[in-house]
Structures are given as C-alpha cells and as structure tokens.
Amino acid sequence: MTAPLTPPPPPHEPSPHAAWPPSPGGYAGTGAVLHDAPYGQDGPGMKTELREAAVITVAVTLVGAVLGLLWVWLAPKVPLVGDVVEGNWVVYFKDTEGEQAIGVDGTFTLLALACGAVSAPAVFLWRRRGGVPLVVALGVGGFLGSLLAWRLGVWLGPGSDVLAHAQDVGKGVTFSAPLKLGAKGALLAWPFAAVLVHLGLTALFGPRDADPYQPDAGLPKDGYGAPMG
16 A cells, blocks of 8 residues: 655745744834834914914014114114305205215114014023914014114104104204105015024924834833833
8 A cells, every 4th residue: 555645735835924023122023113112292283383473473573673672773864054145945965975864774684683582582481492484473473563663663663754843943054854764675674693593592492202113202201311111
C-alpha cells in the first residue's frame, strides 16, 4: 500500500492586512500613533475670536486720541506772517527755507510707530493664542486710531482760516499755521508697526502646536518634561 502523493501544505504566510503586534510602548504601529495622537487644543471658537477682535479694534482706535494730543503738543510750529499788499491781506511763510512742515509729518509718523510698538505687545500679552481676527483687528484699529489722531490734531490745532487769523494778530505779527498732515502715508505707520511687532512676538514667544508625528505628542508631562503613560 503506497502513501498518497498529496503535497504538504505550504507554510502559513501572514496576510499583508494582518495587524502588527503591539509595541512595548502600547502603540499598535505608526499608523495607530498618527491616528490616536491628540493634536492639542485649537484655542477659542470663532465667535469668541470675533468678539475679542471687536474689543481690540475699539480699544486701539480710542488710543488714537492720545496720539492726537501728543501730536498737537510735540509737533513743531510753522510760522506765518500776514501783510497788506495793495489793500489786500496776504499770508506767507516767515521762514521760506524752514523744515517745520516736514517736522510735523515726521512727528506724527514717529508717534504712530511708537503707538504700534506699544499696542502690539499689549494685545499679545492679553491674548497669546491669537488668530487671524486679532491680527486684523490690530491693523484696522491702528488705522482708525491714526485717522482719529489726525482729525483731532487738526481740530485742536490752530484755526484753518489763516487770513482771519492774520487780521486778528495784526500786520507783520508771526502766528502758527494750521496743523496739517502732508504725507498721508503716515496713517499706515501705526498698523504696519503693530502687525509687524505682533507677528514677531508670536513667532518668538507664541504657543507651539504639538507635533502629531511624535509618539508622545499630546501626552501629559511630568514635572521633568517626560511623557506620562
């Protein structure tokens, strides 16, 4: 009696879809780590960010009143002189080569840059995990604050009717010209400085998101910074 010619069964090969055995750390593999690792908190919701952005816009805009008062106080005076020529009043610059008018624009620009450099850290310290709405609010508030400072300075400064002013003070008497912002680009100094400083502070000192590709991402840390669990 002969043995059957049936070949022995092939050795069992693991299916490519079989799960990897769990690693000593308690993770089933790289795929499980990427799927199960928490990404950390995303911060406040959109409604909260929009509400905070509205508060920042209003607060920064109101600071523009301080900028306007400082501009009136620190800006150099542009001297004018009135005279009567053939029975008509004329007004001309007392110092035709003076640079007071440039100094008025420069003073506003420097003060606006200082306001931007101060408002950005204040917003950053108040809300470190700020999103795009907060940065936009900081820029919009800075621009509106510059507009408020400009109009307030013109209103509080010398009168705009130079002929009437010249007649009031008399012929040949020096008086100050109305406060005028010749370089309208100075209105962008505050928002530009504020956004730039805020982005720099966020890049240097802002919170960091957990790396989802790290095995211990999102795990609680002990007192020495080592992952727990």
